[in-house]
Amino acid sequence: MLDLKTIRGSLVAAALGAACGPLLAPLVLPAWSQNKPASGISIDNFTFSPGKLTVKAGTTVTWTNKDDIPHGIASADNAFNRSKALDTDDAFSFTFTTPGTYQYFCYIHPHMMGTIVVEAATGENAMP
Amino acid sequence: MSASDRDDGSLSRRKILECMTWVGTGILWSVAGGVPRSLGIIDEAVAKEAGGLKFLQISDSHIGFDFKTPYPNAVGTLSECVGKIKALPTKPAFMIHTGDISHLSLAAQFDDADKVIGETRLDVHYVPGEHDFVDADRKLFLERYGRGSKGAGWYSFDAGGVHFIGLVNVYDLKAGGLGNLGHEQLEWLEADVKGRSASTPIVLFAHVPLWTVYPNWGWGTDDGAQALSYLKRFGSVTVLNGHIHQVMQKVEGNVTFHTARSTAFPQPAPGSAPSPGPMKVPAEKLRSMLGIANVTYQQNQERLAIIDTPLQA
Ligand SMILES: [Cu+2]
Numbered sequence: 001m002l003d004l005k006t007i008r009g010s011l012v013a014a015a016l017g018a019a020c021g022p023l024l025a026p027l028v029l030p031a032w033s034q035n036k037p038a039s040g041i042s043i044d045n046f047t048f049s050p051g052k053l054t055v056k057a058g059t060t061v062t063w064t065n066k067d068d069i070p071h072g073i074a075s076a077d078n079a080f081n082r083s084k085a086l087d088t089d090d091a092f093s094f095t096f097t098t099p100g101t102y103q104y105f106c107y108i109h110p111h112m113m114g115t116i117v118v119e120a121a122t123g124e125n126a127m128p
Numbered sequence: 129m130s131a132s133d134r135d136d137g138s139l140s141r142r143k144i145l146e147c148m149t150w151v152g153t154g155i156l157w158s159v160a161g162g163v164p165r166s167l168g169i170i171d172e173a174v175a176k177e178a179g180g181l182k183f184l185q186i187s188d189s190h191i192g193f194d195f196k197t198p199y200p201n202a203v204g205t206l207s208e209c210v211g212k213i214k215a216l217p218t219k220p221a222f223m224i225h226t227g228d229i230s231h232l233s234l235a236a237q238f239d240d241a242d243k244v245i246g247e248t249r250l251d252v253h254y255v256p257g258e259h260d261f262v263d264a265d266r267k268l269f270l271e272r273y274g275r276g277s278k279g280a281g282w283y284s285f286d287a288g289g290v291h292f293i294g295l296v297n298v299y300d301l302k303a304g305g306l307g308n309l310g311h312e313q314l315e316w317l318e319a320d321v322k323g324r325s326a327s328t329p330i331v332l333f334a335h336v337p338l339w340t341v342y343p344n345w346g347w348g349t350d351d352g353a354q355a356l357s358y359l360k361r362f363g364s365v366t367v368l369n370g371h372i373h374q375v376m377q378k379v380e381g382n383v384t385f386h387t388a389r390s391t392a393f394p395q396p397a398p399g400s401a402p403s404p405g406p407m408k409v410p411a412e413k414l415r416s417m418l419g420i421a422n423v424t425y426q427q428n429q430e431r432l433a434i435i436d437t438p439l440q441a
Contacts (some may be wrong), residue, residue: 024380112346
């Protein structure tokens with residue numbers, strides 16, 4: 001998966017480099033510039049941060065576990081399938097396509113909770 | 129607890145202070161050798177006498193946990209505990225394992241645990257910890273250890289005049305909740321103890337403490353009080369838990385609550401660290417914070433004697 005991401009990133013960079021000249025080539029392109037909005041939540045000290053994240057519909061949210069203990073992501077109302085157990089530095093992603101408020105928690109430590117608010121996409125981020 | 133509660137500094141601070149006060153008055157800490165002060169003298173005397181039912185508790189072996197220093201490896205420290213068990217002068221009747229056998233519910237982790245624990249040549253009665261139910265189908269634990277159990281793995285048995293009940297409070301955890309037994313298991317428990325003589329000593333064991341130790345860290349069971357209400361009429365109830373990787377003991381009427389050390393890594397005292405993550409202790413101190421518990425029951429004794437033995441005093 002990492003490989004694929006790297007390959008895709010360098011392909012886009014190469015294409016842009018060809019169009020805009022060599023100056024842009026070494027830039028690392030953030031995911032949004034590929035028209036695939038992304039956002040991250042880190043798990044640190046048994047806490048999701050940010051605890052409440054607001055994103056546009058179509059955004060891929062990635063949780064990354066920074067703790068020495070595994071955590072697991074589960075939707076409080078089954079809006080998505082639970083992640084596998086995330087060991088240290090493991091990540092889990094889900095793309096939120098439908099606007100709404102999503103409560104989630106750690107299924108290993110259920111006192112750990114977080115919220116994702118998905119707003120209708122507008123402008124260039126709008127889903128087809 | 130909601131995310132917004134957590135963000136409110138003053139609220140969480142107040143909660144912590146309340147809990148700290150409660151810790152100071154409600155929980156008796158173990159002293160040297162792990163013998164709780166309040167019961168120490170009686171317990172040591174009882175445990176040293178011959179006879180009575182002797183069994184062991186081990187907990188939280190977390191096979192697969194492998195986090196740099198100071199933790200050598202979870203298999204290694206479990207092996208050391210097994211060495212202690214094999215060296216006991218009196219062979220215990222059996223052992224209970226109060227969960228988190230594995231770190232990530234992988235078949236290889238259960239295999240490694242079984243191999244090491246098998247060297248004790250003791251019957252082992254297991255209950256699962258939350259780390260034993262993280263495989264996608266939540267079936268490996270039950271396939272291996274759940275034979276003859278009900279629901280998510282609960283069961284009871286009798287030994288040496290004591291009625292033992294293994295409960296599961298880690299199966300279907302709810303957002304924002306603590307440990308959870310659930311309606312079906314509570315009904316089973318009520319029926320299981322109905323009709324038993326009130327003089328039968330009861331040993332209840334489960335992974336997450338059935339008493340509220342520290343809710344901010346999820347150290348408690350939402351419907352634990354409900355479970356204990358079915359046992360009010362019994363003269364002697366001993367509750368053995370794991371999960372918090374440290375020795376704590378509390379006596380409330382006829383009920384003695386006790387948590388065991390982990391065989392893998394210690395966790396901080398409630399509220400003493402930003403989170404309940406593994407405690408980083410100097411390597412030379414680590415073995416004083418890992419260990420096993422020996423339990424002795426003698427007829428006509430009100431309480432079971434529990435001796436916590438660290439890997440190194
Ligand atoms: Cu967690």
